[in-house]
Amino acid sequence: MVEGSIARLRVEAIDLYYQHRVDPDVPIEDVAGAVKDLIQQGKVKHFGLSEAAATTIRRAHAVQPVTAVQSEYSLWYREPERDILPTLEELGIGFVPFSPLGKGFLTGKIDDTTTFDRSDFRSTVPRFSAKNRKANQALVDLLQSIAQRKHATPGQIALAWLLAQKPWIVPIPGTTKPHRLEENVGAADVELTATDLAKIENAASQITIQGARYPETMERMSNR
Amino acid sequence: MTTRTLGKNGPEVSAMGLGCMGMSWSYSPVPDRNDMLSLLRAAVERGVTFFDTAEVYGPHANEELVGEALAPFRGKVVIATSLGGHPAPKMRRGGVVSTAAPNISAAWSRVRSRA
Numbered sequence: 001m002v003e004g005s006i007a008r009l010r011v012e013a014i015d016l017y018y019q020h021r022v023d024p025d026v027p028i029e030d031v032a033g034a035v036k037d038l039i040q041q042g043k044v045k046h047f048g049l050s051e052a053a054a055t056t057i058r059r060a061h062a063v064q065p066v067t068a069v070q071s072e073y074s075l076w077y078r079e080p081e082r083d084i085l086p087t088l089e090e091l092g093i094g095f096v097p098f099s100p101l102g103k104g105f106l107t108g109k110i111d112d113t114t115t116f117d118r119s120d121f122r123s124t125v126p127r128f129s130a131k132n133r134k135a136n137q138a139l140v141d142l143l144q145s146i147a148q149r150k151h152a153t154p155g156q157i158a159l160a161w162l163l164a165q166k167p168w169i170v171p172i173p174g175t176t177k178p179h180r181l182e183e184n185v186g187a188a189d190v191e192l193t194a195t196d197l198a199k200i201e202n203a204a205s206q207i208t209i210q211g212a213r214y215p216e217t218m219e220r221m222s223n224r
Numbered sequence: 225m226t227t228r229t230l231g232k233n234g235p236e237v238s239a240m241g242l243g244c245m246g247m248s249w250s251y252s253p254v255p256d257r258n259d260m261l262s263l264l265r266a267a268v269e270r271g272v273t274f275f276d277t278a279e280v281y282g283p284h285a286n287e288e289l290v291g292e293a294l295a296p297f298r299g300k301v302v303i304a305t306s307l308g309g310h311p312a313p314k315m316r317r318g319g320v321v322s323t324a325a326p327n328i329s330a331a332w333s334r335v336r337s338r339a
Contacts, residue, residue, distance in 0.1 A: 005305050008291050009290060009294075009305060010291040010292070011298060014303070015303050016304035016305075017304075018306035020306035020307060020308030021308055048304065048306075065233065066231075068230050068234060092232030094231035096230070096304075117253070121251060167228060168229065169228075170230055170238075170239060171240060172241035172242060173240070174242070175263075176247055176251075176259075176260065178262075178263060181242070181270065185225060185272060188226055188238075
């Protein structure tokens with residue numbers, strides 16, 4: 001709970017406190033009300049939601065203004081464009097895309113010959129089956145071709161594309177390697193022109209991504 | 225690095241944040257903790273001011289790692305964390321029960337009852 005997080009993070013208050021996925025059995029108004037109390041008590045500064053549906057975001061925002069929503073978003077998972085991004089724009093809420101590199105796939109370092117240990121989460125993800133990796137390679141090839149022209153990497157193009165969508169989007173690529181950190185941070189300096197973006201849009205529209213992004217049990221916990 | 229405002233009234237953060245989940249779980253093998261402390265501090269030096277963790281990552285280990293690494297930079301960085309759980313948490317009315325972090329059960333409802 002919140003006191004535990006405060007102690008572990010060694011802070012006086014939590015900067016941004018998300019509800020980690022929406023619990024369908026707890027009214028979102030109760031969650032927003034709980035965070036409102038925590039903000040009044042000085043334990044939390046900002047309220048966030050993750051993988052929440054647009055209607056849920058509106059209901060929460062009416063009780064306690066939402067600062068940010070964190071959900072999956074990248075060139076290979078564009079679902080938020082339909083309802084979420086327009087809602088966030090209207091309400092003035094920031095967006096934090098997780099898995100902005102498609103859990104590593106968009107870096108171009110994973111192909112149909114890559115093997116995942118059973119303890120690796122990706123071994124359970126349909127989109128990471130060898131067959132689907134092969135089918136989805138077209139998207140990486142697209143990123144690669146643009147990257148070459150921009151003297152960048154495919155991963156940097158994927159991240160720069162996210163930054164170019166809205167000025168209030170802040171991706172959170174994860175890494176455990178110093179050179180990847182450097183690569184990801186460098187993406188903030190990669191400028192995609194309107195022409196670049198149109199080319200990406202056009203090419204991406206001709207690619208149908210194969211395989212679900214999550215095992216079914218986890219997908220059911222999303223967009224609630 | 226350039227910065228962005230996260231939502232109309234939100235904090236100002238680096239345009240590129242850092243997701244910390246994989247530093248403690250989810251993708252194998254779990255990396256060396258000291259290496260991850262260094263990596264987090266290198267990120268600050270490189271201009272990253274937005275870090276993402278969650279109570280359920282570990283559970284607790286990821287928050288502890290991030291807290292320890294960023295303690296020298298308190299007030300200069302923005303740390304986001306979350307309550308609730310995955311994968312496959314058991315949910316019930318009045319609280320969020322996670323199989324990974326059972327101590328968070330009913331945390332929300334307890335806060336409510338105090339109000």
